[in-house]
Amino acid sequence: MVLASLGMTLIACSGSIEYGGTAGSAGSGGAGAGAGFSSGAAAGTPGASGAGGAGGSGVSTGAGGAGGTAGAAGSAGANPVLDTGLPGRALIRRLSNREYDATIATLLGDTTGYAGDFPGDTIVHGFTNNSDVQDVGPALVEQYVLAAEKVAEKAAGNVDVLLGCPLAEGEACVADFIERFGKRAWRRPIAAEERVELLRVFTDGQAAFDAVTGVKLLVQAFLVAPSFLYRAEVGVPVSGAPYAALTSWELASRLSYFLTGTMPDDVLLAAAEAGELSTPEGIAAQAERLLAAPVARVQVTEFFSGWLNLFAVLRLQREAEQFPAWNTTLPQLFSDETRAFASKVVFDGAGDLATLLTASYTYGDPSLAAYYGGTAGPLEGGLARIELPPDRRAGLLTQASFLATHSKEIQTDPVARGKFVRERLLCQGIDPPPPDVVITPPTITPGTTARDRFAEHEANPICAGCHVLIDPVGLAFENYDPIGQWRDTELGKSIDASGDLTDTDVEGPFVGVVEMAGKLAQSSLVSECFVRQWFRFAFGRVESDADDPRIATIAGGFAGANGQVRSLLVALTQTPDFRYLALESTP
Secondary structure: OHHHHHOOOOOOOOOEEEOOOOOOOOOOOEOOOOOOOEEOOOOOOOOOOEOOOOOOOEOEEOOOOOOOOOEOOOOOOOOOOOOOOOOOEEEOEEOOHHHHHHHHHHHHOOOOOOHHHOOOOOOEOOEOOOHHHOOOOHHHHHHHHHHHHHHHHHHHHHHHHHHOOOHHHOHHHHHHHHHHHHHHHOOOOOOHHHHHHHHHHHHHHHHHOOHHHHHHHHHHHHHHOHHHHEEOOOOEEOOOOOEEEOOHHHHHHHHHHHHOOOOOOHHHHHHHHOOOOOOHHHHHHHHHHHHOOHHHHHHHHHHHHHHOOOOOHHHOOOOOOOOOOOOOOHHHHHHHHHHHHHHHHHHHOOOEHHHHHHOOEEEEOOHHHHHHOOEEEEEEOOEEEEEOOOOOOOOHHHOHHHHHHOEOOOOEOHHHHHHHHHHHHOOOOOOOOOOOOOOOOOOOOOOOOHHHHHHHHHHOHHHHHHHHHHHHHHHHHOOEOOOOOEOOEEOOEEOOOEEEOOOOOOOOEEEHHHHHHHHHHOOHHHHHHHHHHHHHHHHOOOOOHHHHHHHHHHHHHHHHOOOEHHHHHHHHOOOHHHHEEEOOOOO
16 A cells, blocks of 8 residues: 555644744834835844834845844834744644645646545634644545545556656656656655655556556655645754744745645746745745736635635525525626635735725626626626725625625624624624523514614623624624615615724724725724734634734734735745744744
8 A cells, every 4th residue: 555655644733833033133114015024034043123114114124144023013103012023833734625636736737626525624714724723534534545546547547748758768767757746746855765765666566566557656655645735844943043944945835825825836946946935035026926827816815715704605595586686696606706806906906905895896797787786897808897886885895795695594694794894804802602691583573674683682781792892883784685785675664774883993983884894994903904814824823912913013014015915915925934933832
């Protein structure tokens, strides 16, 4: 068996490791370019806290070995949280199911999709790449082995093309394949002892069966190895420091999986081999290059799908009798719309968070124009820009994908909608109900509106503590029915969409989601929460309190860069969290 022949065992990897800090003296923030800190080169000891730039500084990178560490968050008039420059923990990363399929497609051109048979990844804060919960049990191990067999069978269909040389050349051809294919599959050069073991897999398979079977077994060996399934990182120790610098190969994997969701391409592997990722500038150059690739658009839209909790969009069902405008094609159109809108804004449009929250236009199938009461422009690449009624629609929160997903089948769900804003836009934790409380939805009394029914929440002292925050936000969405269409009345009564953003930096009354979205777009809490969501997505873990100063620093730079999303993504690759590994665990 392949696993036995290589002496490999797939295990649950949950041990934590930390990133180390960068080197040198205090760094001052640059002008509005991204993350609000300066990062040094690989050597040295942590320096003093640097000063943030006006309104949140950008990235400035140190030269040689004397770069600066992270400065404090640069929000004018605020008491900054000092960023020590020492990054937080990180866990060994297993390929998520989506990353597995994407890696097989990049490696072999096989777009079959095998991870649909795997146990589902656990969703944490909307994201499926959280290392804290990605254990490997027997069911997943079995599926990895079965998938490797299927992939190898398909790949060996034209064995000479797979190998890049005639199999008739024997071991010389296979040995060359091991070098070339191995570097791509394992995202690093193959060690001498590994070459010997891998070649033995082929020769043993050839002796027991035939040469083609030997190649199939070899491909399987690559695909069930921890070096394929995990993004293992060891780093290079920094003299006198409690941390290690990631190697160029490890950085290449980090960059690629963060920004493209798949393995490094040939250009990035070549940059790693040439040592071009040894400086912040080299990393930033590759990050910018990757963000210009079409696959980066797909990865960015995956973030938005997770952040907006849209995994259930395609499973939406509604009764046509209840909602005459509903049909079975809508869930796919809704999903495509949100992805297209996010991609167009980030990569082709204003590129900022405010536009994502307030735009009075969207992109999608022209039929959505009538659904929203808007006007569709000409088709470009299968999409139309749809101008929306500016008094009814504003950005992501008024798109049907969000509104329908955060609704019940026959009625709206003010709690789900309000809770989302508090937790995912403002990063304000909402405590669960006390364990002895029996949760029952408000009784639907004929003639009563949602606001009438939910008034009980704030009247009940057990519920009021949380619902006084949730309901005034969630009820502001009541102009949008369970399929995301506009309505002025409910049960013949005019809808009251007034609300209040209490306990925020933009608190105060408003009417309707359009006005609320405008306030949220001006909120520094929303801006920092958006950075926090990207931090979770980039590093595959939920942050701890120890990460708050770093997140505040990045958020300062994000604000200084006018909320530019692409600048934020590049800035994340410049952090000590991205470039270093600590050698000791955080208490």
